[in-house]
Amino acid sequence: MTYTIKEVAEKTGLSIYTLRFYDKQGLLPFVSRNSSGYRAFTTGDLQLLKTICCLKNTDMKISDIRQYITYVMQGPSSIPERRTLLQAHQQAILAKQAAIEKNLQEIEFKLNIYTSPEAETLVNQELAVAQAEKIANDLSNPFQVKNA
Amino acid sequence: MTYTIKEVAEKTGLSIYTLRFYDKQGLLPFVSRNSSGYRAFTTGDLQLLKTICCLKNTDMKISDIRQYITYVMQGPSSIPERRTLLQAHQQAILAKQAAIEKNLQEIEFKLNIYTSPEAETLVNQELAVAQAEKIANDLSNPFQVKNA
DNA sequence: CTAAACCCTAGACCATACTCTAGGGCAACT
DNA sequence: AGTTGCCCTAGAGTATGGTCTAGGGTTTAG
Known part of the structure; x- marks a missing residue:
């Protein structure tokens, strides 16, 4: 078949x-x-x-x-080469896993902020700091201004 | 600065x-x-x-x-949308993590074969089965033939 | 014997994410 | 004033991994 x-x-x-x-x-x-x-x-x-x-x-x-x-x-004669290639790839995967794990934690940290009851307060604080920094450096404010 | x-x-x-x-x-x-x-x-x-x-x-x-x-x-008003977007992404990352883990294990299984002392025997067996299957189905043998 | 549903190749086309080039301005040193 | 080393934009080019089309052959059920 x-x-x-x-x-x-x-x-x-x-x-x-x-x-x-x-x-x-x-x-x-x-x-x-x-x-x-x-x-x-x-x-x-x-x-x-x-x-x-x-x-x-x-x-x-x-x-x-x-x-x-x-x-x-090529058959069994290439076993050493296959091993070398797969080992290198294994290392690449492990590195990527570690990187993903680290970034995932960052994202979860952000999500915790967005999910907390003080989300709005926290986000407003960040925004205020960022805007103050722009002003302190004589730069335009790129953020959308609240229309009360 | x-x-x-x-x-x-x-x-x-x-x-x-x-x-x-x-x-x-x-x-x-x-x-x-x-x-x-x-x-x-x-x-x-x-x-x-x-x-x-x-x-x-x-x-x-x-x-x-x-x-x-x-x-x-847009400021704090978009917190719900940010949360939704990041949560979807978080799920995508988790799915990818699981897939990578599964594939990594497959690769490690292959590596174990290539690293074992019976590597050549095992690879030769696999190859023999694959070639027999080709012949059984009237197909050409695409593998490189050993030149003794 | 013909229509539907497959299979094939060559090669064009597309999406994504850069990467680089050309042409030109700005800043600091000499 | 000139040279060096930055900065800018617009737009062309590249790399990767598909995806699709055109044109044509095969297989199978009616």
């Missing part, structure tokens, strides 16, 4: 366009064609495609994914 | 180009100009810029950041 591009699109959530685009980019050299020239995805192909999605979802660039797939096509 | 665009670039890690681009995109309506038409960043402006970076670093689109900044410029 093999799968058509449409079936694979449904299974993966990628569009047919994207699948063909990935093939054009050299990400799917492992997908064979049937006698009509149609792509025939095996379950093994789906497994590899899942790995590609995994890398894509963690923001690996297509050129790097292509490099990884190229290694896979 | 105010900061020039160059100083702000150094402080934030954004390029001067990017800062001007953000201004062009309506992300910096709060930055006033001095008598020569130069941007003059106050410390309050830096604070807001930091928030912009926070949103950008968590993949908020520029159009959405612009919306948020527009709310900020």
Whole structure:
């Protein structure tokens, strides 16, 4: 049993366009064609495609994914290179995770202000400080003036 | 005291180009100009810029950041809208965090294989299965054949 | 045997987010 | 006054990752 591009699109959530685009980019050299020239995805192909999605979802660039797939096509001799590539990517993901966590906390801090009962007071204070700073530096006030 | 665009670039890690681009995109309506038409960043402006970076670093689109900044410029009356916008973004970040965590685990699983002493055996097994599947479906073998 | 629903390629087009160039003004030092 | 090093805008160009169209072949059910 093999799968058509449409079936694979449904299974993966990628569009047919994207699948063909990935093939054009050299990400799917492992997908064979049937006698009509149609792509025939095996379950093994789906497994590899899942790995590609995994890398894509963690923001690996297509050129790097292509490099990884190229290694896979070369067989076991490329295991050291695959390991190096994935380890570098792992580090990139960990760094990104840390950054996201930090930014998320900032956003939660902002949200706490906006959700608190003193939200208006706090926001007004910030605004007053910002406006005073503009005036102190001889700058125009870019904030919208309250129309009582 | 105010900061020039160059100083702000150094402080934030954004390029001067990017800062001007953000201004062009309506992300910096709060930055006033001095008598020569130069941007003059106050410390309050830096604070807001930091928030912009926070949103950008968590993949908020520029159009959405612009919306948020527009709310900020409107003063306290827009607090409910700011809250709604940030809460939606918070949910998006949480979803992304979960997805990254899941994909990271997949990658770590792969790495464990590549790092284990049986790496070559395991990879060869996978490859054999994939090739057998191609043959079973009358497809060409796209993998590189070992030259003994 | 034909219509509907697939499949294919090549290549144009689009969105997003920058990045850079050209042309010109301002500020400080020499 | 000239040179250096900033600043400005407008707009062109680039990189990335799709998305779609045109033109054409295949497969399947009626």
